[in-house]
Amino acid sequence: MPSLHPSYPPYIPVIKWQKAEQKALEAIDEELVDQVWPCIEVRGVTHHQLLMSEVFHYWKGTVLVDYADPSGRLGGRRMEVFESFLSVAGAKNYPIIPVLDSRDAVELSDKMQQLLSTFDSVVVRLRIESLSLSQDHFKQVQDACRILCQLKVSPRLMVDMGECPSEWAAQDLRSFAAVLRDMKGCGFYTVHLTSGAYPESLSDVSSMAEYDRHDWRLWKELNTIASDLLLGYSDYGILSPKWTEEILKKIAKKVALRYTREKDWLILKATGKKKQDSIDLSVILVTRYAKDFMGSKFSLGDRVMATRADSEVPDREKKGGASSHLTEAWIHHIAYVVKEQY
Structure with a gap:
């Protein structure tokens, strides 16, 4: 658990599964491992055995695994490969938490439900824009939570804003917190707010620049007005939420x-x-x-x-x-x- 907020869930950095990030996870101090749940985004269709060996070479703690494509969905071969990964991970009882987009979580096949039932927890990742939570969003996470509870797994919620806004009104923040509270009330064990504020490009930087961490400021303000939520912190770190595999090759x-x-x-x-x-x-x-x-x-x-x-x-x-x-x-x-x- 976090050292400064011991009753809160671990910090979730969203990790693009690239070599630089893999080496970074390997180098995290052992004393911090239990306080961090990396969310690995497997953007390429990586073979499940290869991913398994990579994950446990570079990281010794709990890890979230998201096989979704850049749109957030398990399209094409991704569902098939993700199922193969879950089959191996579940059988070996590895400390893995599967991640499902909220849209996929309400359309689970019988096979996927059976695979998910072998895990202690599953994360539902709700992708939104800015501080906007609609009734459809609420219905999605409510239904997803119900399905996961029926499978006897602990449902966890990750509300992912993608790019964090730079400004917001106090009333919007209060309304947002109220909906998060209702969502947690559906039965989620934990709720994390995920966003990123790192710039999409450094091409305009000549020698020095400073970029505000709006993502951290947003979490702090939300935590101040809704401390009862025990809202988990999650970010994209020193990568922009907009960066894709192709951009990552050029940065x-x-x-x-x-x-x-x-x-x-x-x-x-x-x-x-x-x-x-x-x-x-x-x-x-x-x-x-x-x-x-x-x-x-x-x-x-x-x-x-x-x-x-x-x-x-x-x-x-x-x-x-x-x-x-x-x-x-x-x-x-x-x-x-x-x-x-x-």
Whole structure:
């Protein structure tokens, strides 16, 4: 459970199942593992045995697995492959929580119902836009909760806004919280609010930028007015909710450091992609932004950045490159949320 909110459910970072993110999960401090439930989005149709071996190589705790396509549905071969995955995971009693879109959750085949019944919990993922919850949304999650309860599994709800709005009215927030309360009252064990505020592109950044973490601010304000909900925190971390597989292949052409702070992300960007560019940015981070830098003992990600900035460490021992920076940014982000905020 979260260290600062011990009665709340674990933090759920939404993870695109790419190599940089896999390495980040592997590097999370062991003491934090029980406080984090990664939600793995298997965007490619990955063979179930391969995914199983990857997951338990990189992560030792509970994990959510979502096989949906970018629209959120189990279309095409995804349903078939997801069923194969659940068959193996359920038989081996792995600490996996299946994730189903609310639209799929009310249209379960007999086979899928049988497979889901072998798990302790199932997450219903309700995808919405902004702070808008309709009667249709409520009916979907109500029916999904009823079906899962009949299967004798613990239903959990993940309300996913995708891109987080930057502004909202107090009345809209109160209305939203009221509907969330009614949804939880349907029988869900936990409710998480998922959203992302990280920018879709860093192409406009020349050397430095700061981007507000609206997703964290939204959760804080909701938690203030509806603390009885024990609303779980979930985000897209240092990735935009709009990023697809194709975009992910293009995001790392220049070296950039992404550093999570209390209210925003600090972005430091170089003009090139050589190791020296990585070193120079790290020096800027630990000197010019010393008051923000959490220190080498905070997380493995911070340690990598500090080592890279240390002039006494030979360059050959320093990790650099765009992919490495994604990994260390994720490690730091997860550690920051769990240790300092949630």
